[in-house]
Amino acid sequence: MEQGRTYGEVWKAGARRLAEAGIDDAEAEAGAELLILHVLGIGKAEMLRDLREPFPEAKRQAWETMLARRAAGEPAQYVTGEQYFYGRRFAVTPAVLIPRPETELLAEAVLEEAARLVAARKARLSEELAEAAGVDGTGESANGMAASDDAPKMELRVLDVGTGSGALAVTLKLEQPGWQVTASDLSREALEVAAGNASALGASVRFVQGDLLAPFLAGGALAGERIDILVSNPPYIPSSDLPGLQAEVREHEPHLALDGGPDGLAPYRRMAEQLSGLAELPAMVAWEVGIHQAEQAAALLREAAAWDEIRVVRDYAGIDRHVLALRF
Incomplete structure (x- = not known):
């Protein structure tokens, strides 16, 4: 990932990478969103507000690792270790079904x-x-x-x-x-x-x-x-x-x-x-x-x-x- 890229640019690049890996376009977009929010530790509203903010270099390795796991076919929820259900955050692991x-x-x-x-x-x-x-x-x-x-x-x-x-x-x-x-x-x-x-x-x-x-x-x-x-x-x-x-x-x-x-x-x-x-x-x-x-x-x-x-x-x-x- 090139240095100096913004939240929005990193998000879109991540979605493209997932789509190129064979993931459905809509799911690629959603998956990249879920991963970047998790890596940055912010909510969607905050990210949309700060799309032009520079992506922190300190978060680059975590982002690349998670993106690679998702591109390899691992569900995004297992990559992040969480899934929201009824507005609440639940931890999930491969030992449990991902709540739908x-x-x-x-x-x-x-x-x-x-x-x-x-x-x-x-x-x-x-x-x-x-x-x-x-x-x-x-x-x-x-x-x-x-x-x-x-x-x-x-x-x-x-x-x-x-x-x-x-x-x-x-x-x-x-x-x-x-x-x-x-x-x-x-x-x-x-x-x-x-x-x-x-x-x-x-x-x-x-x-x-x-x-x-x-x-x-x-x-x-x-x-x-x-x-x-x-x-x-x-x-x-x-x-x-x-x-x-x-x-x-x-x-x-x-x-x-x-x-x-x-x-x-x-x-x-x-x-x-x-x-x-x-x-x-x-x-x-x-x-x-x-x-x-x-x-x-x-x-x-x-x-x-x-x-x-x-x-x-x-x-x-x-x-x-x-x-x-x-x-x-």
């Missing part, structure tokens, strides 16, 4: 539907308390107390299965501090990354190693504990499709987090079967699924239990991406 933007929609859907669940439960409890207390038309019982005075707080217990980087579990805990959030993963290395993210972001999340719902089943470390919300973004790529994935995904992201078995539905099938072994059926099951899997995943949930509602949420590309089963 569409998974943010799963977090939003869970938060939205949880509000409906809580409202329905509170209404039902208020009716039950009113009936038990003999509340009159004014909303007060014979002793002058409102029926809702004794209503318990709605503290939801959430389980994130296959947590990876912890993005979902940590996000839900930070958005709803009153929730009790547990995150599980089969990979010890992934749990270490997730626990580090929870600590860095100040989220009190409990982590447990285990295969899908196994920790909550008979003989498991958490057997008998209630789960109100079960959320999961498990592996959903059919095994035969793995060789056809983009090289940067196939060669760098953990296959344990990608391989969903022969039809990509193995984790969903097993979780659906495991539901009957829980202490109580969750009030919500929320899954992220692969392309053309939503209908089959919904069918698995219908076969496993009786639900009041099953809905499908589309991602930014209009693909049926999330399946939510609800019990009010």
Whole structure:
């Protein structure tokens, strides 16, 4: 890299180098942007403001090294060691899947539907308390107390299965501090990354190693504990499709987090079967699924239990991406 070049010139030159390495133009531009922001330690707004500032010589070697790694096919998020999710910085390593933007929609859907669940439960409890207390038309019982005075707080217990980087579990805990959030993963290395993210972001999340719902089943470390919300973004790529994935995904992201078995539905099938072994059926099951899997995943949930509602949420590309089963 020539000395005396500006932020803008270095950025554009980096994008060209990535494009010449065979990376899609849009991804090359985005990747170069992510790398230069990381190297400079600034935000996009600051860089756009200072595009004509000279690129610091002290940062040149770090920039060249990171650019070479990205040009060789390594995902930019692994090069920088970070990915933003729901506006927060999460550390990522090759031990975990890189959080995707569409998974943010799963977090939003869970938060939205949880509000409906809580409202329905509170209404039902208020009716039950009113009936038990003999509340009159004014909303007060014979002793002058409102029926809702004794209503318990709605503290939801959430389980994130296959947590990876912890993005979902940590996000839900930070958005709803009153929730009790547990995150599980089969990979010890992934749990270490997730626990580090929870600590860095100040989220009190409990982590447990285990295969899908196994920790909550008979003989498991958490057997008998209630789960109100079960959320999961498990592996959903059919095994035969793995060789056809983009090289940067196939060669760098953990296959344990990608391989969903022969039809990509193995984790969903097993979780659906495991539901009957829980202490109580969750009030919500929320899954992220692969392309053309939503209908089959919904069918698995219908076969496993009786639900009041099953809905499908589309991602930014209009693909049926999330399946939510609800019990009010």
